[in-house]
Amino acid sequence: MVTKKFMLYFPKSETEKPIIYHLVKDYNLIINIFRAKITPEEEGFLVIDVTGEQENIDKAMVFLSGFDVQINTRKKGLIYDSTKCTHCGNCLSHCPTQALFIENHQTMEVIFRENLCIECLACVKNCPYNACSSLF
Ligand code: SF4
Ligand code: SF4
Numbered sequence: 001m002v003t004k005k006f007m008l009y010f011p012k013s014e015t016e017k018p019i020i021y022h023l024v025k026d027y028n029l030i031i032n033i034f035r036a037k038i039t040p041e042e043e044g045f046l047v048i049d050v051t052g053e054q055e056n057i058d059k060a061m062v063f064l065s066g067f068d069v070q071i072n073t074r075k076k077g078l079i080y081d082s083t084k085c086t087h088c089g090n091c092l093s094h095c096p097t098q099a100l101f102i103e104n105h106q107t108m109e110v111i112f113r114e115n116l117c118i119e120c121l122a123c124v125k126n127c128p129y130n131a132c133s134s135l136f
Helices: 019-027 054-064 122-126
Strands: 001-012 030-038 045-050 070-072 079-080 099-103 110-112 132-133
Touching: 001 054, 019 030, 019 045, 019 054, 045 054, 079 122, 110 122
Parallel strands: none
Antiparallel strands: 001 045, 001 070, 030 045, 079 132, 099 110
């Protein structure tokens, strides 16, 4: 079993189709939804963790490619821009999973551990330097 993170974009034509239902039912995948949004234009954004056999995940991606759904290969909606980060540490107490983290207490450099990010967006609201932003 493996777990992979994906960000999916659904144009208006695809938002009412039961695509996620089929990922669960037909490919035996466990879907953990981190974040979902439907815009006033009826476009959909979804950040999910998918857990299952690699073979089934691969087949599910082929199934998805039959729709007009874009799979974001960056796999995330939260963007951490290390060039803007001043390592001020303001985000650390707001990040519930320690995805933003100080590894080396001598340099006090803040690092971003993407695999731990649950897309809560607390850092977006609490970063004074806009180093954290959301794709949607
Ligand atoms: S609040 Fe922003 S600038 Fe400060 S450490 Fe966190 S990400 Fe970097
Ligand atoms: S979105 Fe939430 S979990 Fe992810 S880095 Fe920001 S505060 Fe941490």
